[in-house]
Amino acid sequence: MRNRLSQLLSRPKRLAAIEACAIGLVAGLAAMALGESVSLLGGWRQQSARLVPAYVALPTIGLIAGVIAGWLAGYVAPGSSGSGMSEVKAVLARVPMPMTLRLAAVKWLSATLILAAGFPLGREGPTVQIGAALANQLSHWFPTSPERRRQLIAAGAGAGVAAAFNAPIAGVLFVVEELLQDVTGITLGTAILASFVASAVARIGGSRSWNLNFEAHLSNTIHNSFSVPEIPLYLLLGILAGGLGVLFNRGILLSLGFYRRFFNVALPWRVGMAGLVTGIALATLPIVFRDNAGLRHLLLSGEADWQLVAIVFCVKFGLIILVTGSGAPGGLLIPSMTLGSALGYLVGTLGHYVLLTGSPSTYAYVGMAAFFCAVSRVPITAVILVFEMTSDFNLVLPLMIGVVTANLVAEKLETGSLYDLLLEANGIHLSELTRSPEPWAELKATQVMQPRVETIASDLSLDDALQVFSQSSHRTFPVMAEGRLVGILSQKDVVNRLRQGTNEHLLVADVMTPSPVTAIPEDTLAHILHLLDRYHLRSLPIVDGRKLVGIITRSDIIWIEAAYLNGKENPIGAKTATSHIIYQTRAPEIGKGRLLVLLSNPKTAKMLMEMAVAIARDRHYEVEVLHIIVVPPHKSLVEVPVRTVLGEKLLRQARNLGLVWQVPVHTQIRVAHDLCAAVLQTIESQHINLALMGWRGSNRVPTEWIFSRLVDPVIQQATCELILVKCNGQTQFDRWLVPMAGGPNVKLAIELLPALTSLSHKPLVRLCQVFDPADRAPDLTTLDRAADFLDPYLHDAISTVPLYNSSIAEAVLNYARQDDSDAIVLGASRAGILQQVVNGNIPAAISQNSDRGASPLANHTVIVIRSAISK
Structure with a gap:
């Protein structure tokens, strides 16, 4: 029986189905629990506003809930603030970001507080991040390949969308259209099954989803219809939704910038202040504003007058932007749909008076999808989402007209969804990282850069700097201070200052351009060429942290391009990957160098790590802790399942020791076919100054090895300083x-x-x-x-x-x-x-x-x- 179960689980597609069901189940339960807890606490908030004056109760609840939620998101699980959708998209693009079980728990609790306190945000962002985090944790409990882990995270995100909207098809399409952009069989099947299970769990559990039982509403007095004379009105609605959607996105970015620049306080106080403002607004506005679900029902049922709807649109538009900028954990898709439904209602009211046909509620549904699309740029998902929630075929044509128009207008005004813009505001450019116009553009900077760089000291006099230029063919020099890149000095900078006649006692630091534009070793040549063109540069320093590791000039890129045009497919002899990182944590890069320590044996790991941190503290180095898992040569490094329990335990102990000694500790786990090659690759890629390794020192090694099969090649090839420790079990050295x-x-x-x-x-x-x-x-x-x-x-x-x-x-x-x-x-x-x-x-x-x-x-x-x- 046990063997039969093992055979069942070892088949990829069956295992994928089991994983998808598990992801859908936990995502659906999490979404259901979030909806029920928000409903319960939200009812208590409204009851409190009846017992205590609203102008006291609502601002107080908003302030307290905001402070607590901000503290949780800022200190207990950093990375859980905001919507969470952009973070999931970055993780799926292989950008390292936290996606843990702790983050999921904190996101659930903080989002519950925020939404129950009346913040005008949605729960779809938290459910997506929670679903992705739970799927990521599942992939750690049951080890799998990095690519498969990425697929599971995407399925968890899709399950979060499906559970939030009770729309399984839309959940799958959102993954394909916005997050993963991958429709391979196993990815699509996993996402479909996870979304279906999550939606089923949410419905069976009676989750209070966004759709608010639309079927019941439609069976009463709402009759959606479409006629040809209404096409201009739907086009107008699409144009307005596209333009206002772009304005909404820009407003959020401006709000984020405002908080960072003018209200740069701790996250708890930012979110608390947003809660206070929200409470004051809710106490001042009509009572219908205090129930977000009831307000949406009012907009879609056609029972509101246009003056109230106009107030709803304007107030919600400003309030959502204000709250989002504070970093409050909450989604933006549901708020954007609320704004769209209000906008559609206003256009529908205009059409009703002009054409005497059509229902404002029909325009509210179309506006909801159009505004949703303008914000997130997912036209197919927007159409299917509203159709799934209404099950009304009469809406399909109006939806397609409004959504396509809104998407075209929004793309014309500004490229990229709200989540792309949020990532770019944090320095993550997904479009540039994935763009490859030419074959050579996929090459990494580390493959092309010149590792030996002529530099100039920041405390050099300007006259001496001129002499350096006269003796060199270079026109720009990276400026260094204490081993770190601090600026860039061009020949033009020196000449211009000398012409001013004010060069007496001037140093390079006085003339250089501080904080120069740089790239990292993993950047592609396409991205580097973009930086060179954008900032009109002739060369670009390549840095790891603030440490200069190389430089790329326009001549280097021209040479590579010419080599490809001449038929050389690999002109630089790009190295094939000898190892693959499957786990990594990073600490602040504040050291003057980096020390690598290889941990594999739990019996000697503590002693080696103590030596490493002692040396690192003395030299002001950072510590890079490496654990290597060796796999058979015939198996793929990307797809082979491995167990990381031992490695993560060793690395966790290393990080704790670093905290005690106050030494920055980076960690990584690599899978490799060859242990020695993986060590050498890490030494080169991480720019290691000193490597610390243990070896058995046994005299029973083969005669062709002096120290050992691992140690001898490292001694021969590693260019850094090297410490080899033969451990004999001591724990104390006196x-x-x-x-x-x-x-x-x-x-x-x-x-x-x-x-x-x-x-x-x-x-x-x-x-x-x-x-x-x-x-x-x-x-x-x-x-x-x-x-x-x-x-x-x-x-x-x-x-x-x-x-x-x-x-x-x-x-x-x-x-x-x-x-x-x-x-x-x-x-x-x-x-x-x-x-x-x-x-x-x-x-x-x-x-x-x-x-x-x-x-x-x-x-x-x-x-x-x-x-x-x-x-």
């Missing part, structure tokens, strides 16, 4: 032995020793040097210099010991056993370390023999340090 032989690696070992010994309670350092037994007058200069360097850090905890033996490894090991040393710190050879096997690799020999001996005291942790090498 007695340190450092053999001295001169050279850059020993110097680096001495420089790192203060950071390493900070892990000791009472460090005791022995500096030793091995001399030939025949040498009667050994030169102790190297020992004395090292002791002098360490003395300010370790004071009386240092001693120097000359050793006499014809074998360096034997002398070091004998003394380590005699002194009961906990750790031996060795400097590796700078060049040709692996070739020393012919004459005996001293670090390897010490490592491989450090665990031999009759006494447990013979077990030592060996730390091998190698300085950086040139490419």
